[in-house]
């Protein structure tokens with residue numbers, strides 16, 4: 099099947115039997131990302147994690163133990 103990358107609009111051909119193709123067929127809303135964009139995002143996420151500024155729970159206040 100033909101798929102279009104949601105980031106760079108590159109059209110790729112993927113095997114109908116792959117897990118990705120099955121997921122896209124069942125849920126057309128599920129967006130496809132080409133390998134290049136996938137790698138780019140992975141690297142960016144890792145860079146953010148390495149800076150230490152990346153938070154998994156933004157806006158969630160830290161739970162502090164209050165002794166009574």
Ligand SMILES: [Zn+2]
Nearest residue numbers: 103106132135
């Ligand atoms: Zn792409």
